[in-house]
Amino acid sequence: MDIIKTNNLTKNFDDLTAVDTISFSVKKGEIFGFLGPNGAGKTTTIKMLTTLLHPTKGSAEVAGFDIIGARDKVRRNIGVVFQEPALDIELTGRENLEYHARMYGLSRDKRKTRIEDVLNLVDLEDKKNVLVKNYSGGMKRRLEIARGLMHYPTVLFLDEPTLGLDAQTRRAIWNYIGKMNKEEGTTIFLTTHYMDEADFLCDRIGIIDHGSILVIDSVTNLKNSVGNDVITLSCSDMVKLVKRLEEESWISNIEQHDSFVTLGVEKGEEKIPVIIEIAQSLNIRIKSISVRKPTLDDVFLHFTGRTMRDQEATNTTRSAPPRFHGRMR
Amino acid sequence: MKSVEFQAIYIMWLRQMKRFVRSKSRLVSSIVKPLFFLFIIGSGFRVATFEGVDDYLSFLAPGIIAMAILFSSMFTGISVLWDKQFGFLQEVLVAPVSRFSIIIGRTLGGATVALIQGFIILLIALGLGVKISGVFGLLLTFVFMILIAFTAVGFGLVLASKMEDFQGFQLIMNLLIMPLLFLSSAFFPVTANPTMKTISSFNPLFYRVDGLRGSLIIDTATVNPPLLDLLVVLVVCIIMMGLGSYFFSKSEV
Numbered sequence: 406m407d408i409i410k411t412n413n414l415t416k417n418f419d420d421l422t423a424v425d426t427i428s429f430s431v432k433k434g435e436i437f438g439f440l441g442p443n444g445a446g447k448t449t450t451i452k453m454l455t456t457l458l459h460p461t462k463g464s465a466e467v468a469g470f471d472i473i474g475a476r477d478k479v480r481r482n483i484g485v486v487f488q489e490p491a492l493d494i495e496l497t498g499r500e501n502l503e504y505h506a507r508m509y510g511l512s513r514d515k516r517k518t519r520i521e522d523v524l525n526l527v528d529l530e531d532k533k534n535v536l537v538k539n540y541s542g543g544m545k546r547r548l549e550i551a552r553g554l555m556h557y558p559t560v561l562f563l564d565e566p567t568l569g570l571d572a573q574t575r576r577a578i579w580n581y582i583g584k585m586n587k588e589e590g591t592t593i594f595l596t597t598h599y600m601d602e603a604d605f606l607c608d609r610i611g612i613i614d615h616g617s618i619l620v621i622d623s624v625t626n627l628k629n630s631v632g633n634d635v636i637t638l639s640c641s642d643m644v645k646l647v648k649r650l651e652e653e654s655w656i657s658n659i660e661q662h663d664s665f666v667t668l669g670v671e672k673g674e675e676k677i678p679v680i681i682e683i684a685q686s687l688n689i690r691i692k693s694i695s696v697r698k699p700t701l702d703d704v705f706l707h708f709t710g711r712t713m714r715d716q717e718a719t720n721t722t723r724s725a726p727p728r729f730h731g732r733m734r
Numbered sequence: 735m736k737s738v739e740f741q742a743i744y745i746m747w748l749r750q751m752k753r754f755v756r757s758k759s760r761l762v763s764s765i766v767k768p769l770f771f772l773f774i775i776g777s778g779f780r781v782a783t784f785e786g787v788d789d790y791l792s793f794l795a796p797g798i799i800a801m802a803i804l805f806s807s808m809f810t811g812i813s814v815l816w817d818k819q820f821g822f823l824q825e826v827l828v829a830p831v832s833r834f835s836i837i838i839g840r841t842l843g844g845a846t847v848a849l850i851q852g853f854i855i856l857l858i859a860l861g862l863g864v865k866i867s868g869v870f871g872l873l874l875t876f877v878f879m880i881l882i883a884f885t886a887v888g889f890g891l892v893l894a895s896k897m898e899d900f901q902g903f904q905l906i907m908n909l910l911i912m913p914l915l916f917l918s919s920a921f922f923p924v925t926a927n928p929t930m931k932t933i934s935s936f937n938p939l940f941y942r943v944d945g946l947r948g949s950l951i952i953d954t955a956t957v958n959p960p961l962l963d964l965l966v967v968l969v970v971c972i973i974m975m976g977l978g979s980y981f982f983s984k985s986e987v
């Protein structure tokens with residue numbers, strides 16, 4: 406069953422098309438990831454799906470309800486953790502949770518037990534009576550995640566849940582997210598520009614850039630589309646070598662980058678000697694060569710033609726005025 | 735109405751109260767500032783004589799009360815901007831409660847805070863020997879205070895939804911609210927000068943101050959009978975609250 410379904414969803418800001426006629430669906434119970442560089446349109450999509458922004462065109466359904474026509478019903482079924490912090494810093498952690506619970510209509514008993522539960526889940530039990538303005542960034546993030554899952558949402562939206570957190574906290578949050586998904590059956594829609602995060606958490610991934618979805622598939626399928634193994638090499642004459650390798654049918658795809666070439670192949674270890682031989686016959690000197698399993702970086706590279714970092718650099722110059730982000734990167 | 739809507743109203747109210755009590759600086763300045771006005775303007779103008787004003791302090795006190803409530807409530811409305819900047823507004827706007835309940839809760843919270851401040855000033859004014867009228871007058875005063883608070887919260891909400899930052903707010907305060915306040919008879923009567931009197935009749939603040947004065951103070955020269963002021967104030971209040979909630983309900987983040 407599709408729990409999120411969008412149909413040509415579009416959002417324009419003046420003359421900038423932040424989200425460009427995207428159509429996709431998310432199945433009930435899965436962890437779906439939106440992967441894309443800065444300014445790709447991830448947050449804008451989430452804001453439309455969570456009824457905070459009006460789409461310019463198109464429509465979408467969340468938990469079976471239209472995001473424009475049945476906003477209240479959508480709101481009742483979702484939990485959201487925004488990219489920028491959305492806490493009242495003049496209140497304590499417990500008060501933030503308490504207020505949330507009341508707004509979502511939890512009964513008094515339920516409130517009490519649930520607040521305890523989620524505070525334990527994110528390890529904030531001993532900080533619950535401290536004003537949020539005295540929390541660290543990671544503690545605030547954990548509190549927000551706790552709040553997002555308090556009211557048993559059908560769908561939980563997480564906009565870059567681990568942005569700016571240390572490695573240990575990221576791991577912990579990944580574990581919570583996984584646990585939520587398994588134990589409470591919550592469907593999770595998350596955005597990230599961390600490949601490892603998407604890889605670790607997501608069942609399926611959509612790669613989004615410049616407001617459009619380039620590809621949607623399961624993580625395994627995406628990786629397989631690049632080849633079973635990836636060989637990365639650099640050499641003295643890349644153009645010549647690439648031209649020659651294009652004749653070889655056992656290479657499923659070849660991509661040439663500024664200082665290296667990647668090849669998608671089967672049984673990579675056995676192909677290395679073959680490639681070296683070919684290079685030698687052309688009098689090309691191989692500087693380095695390695696073989697590894699494909700990662701989402703390769704997938705991203707394959708579909709966008711650039712690495713995430715390159716992409717972010719160009720997007721930052723593209724997207725007009727730099728926007729204020731509350732959280733440190 | 736469903737109980738979750740009441741919860742939302744209660745939460746929004748409680749939040750305003752907690753923030754007010756915890757913000758010591760706001761607590762102090764919201765009381766000290768009006769007192770400052772009361773004493774400085776009070777002692778400065780006491781030597782001047784205005785036509786129809788025997789006891790200047792009794793004349794001034796309602797003006798200062800109105801001013802305190804006005805500023806405090808406008809601040810509550812405008813503080814939606816803070817929530818926008820600190821992101822908390824998003825949390826409020828995705829909650830499954832009507833935006834109307836959120837507005838009501840916030841307005842009630844702001845109004846409660848403003849009324850507490852108004853009453854503290856009223857008590858101090860009483861201590862200074864301001865002559866007030868009877869029980870009915872006090873009840874009417876109370877009604878005026880509530881209406882002033884609601885109207886100002888509504889106006890603050892309108893401003894907050896039309897502005898991106900606080901600079902605009904400063905501009906509105908200095909170029910709109912302060913002149914209107916001076917032309918509202920809060921500090922001195924406007925009846926002496928015919929042009930001023932004409933201008934005042936288009937000044938919504940004038941009716942609030944005039945009505946508050948007429949109901950609170952005994953034997954004072956007001957321009958309109960308090961009930962006429964009440965009518966005008968009520969109509970403006972309904973319009974402002976309507977506009978405020980309309981703009982708020984349209985807000986996107």
Ligand SMILES: Nc1ncnc2c1ncn2[C@@H]1O[C@H](COP(=O)(O)OP(=O)(O)OP(=O)(O)O)[C@@H](O)[C@H]1O
Nearest residue numbers: 418423441442443444445446447448449450724725
């Ligand atoms: N309120 C707005 N007004 C104008 N432009 C906006 C607004 N919000 C977003 N944009 C623009 O829309 C584009 C997409 O922004 P969005 O925030 O959706 O990106 P994102 O994928 O979430 O990026 P990031 O990884 O940096 O969070 C950007 O170019 C941004 O500048």
Ligand SMILES: [Mg+2]
Nearest residue numbers: 447448449488
């Ligand atoms: Mg974003």
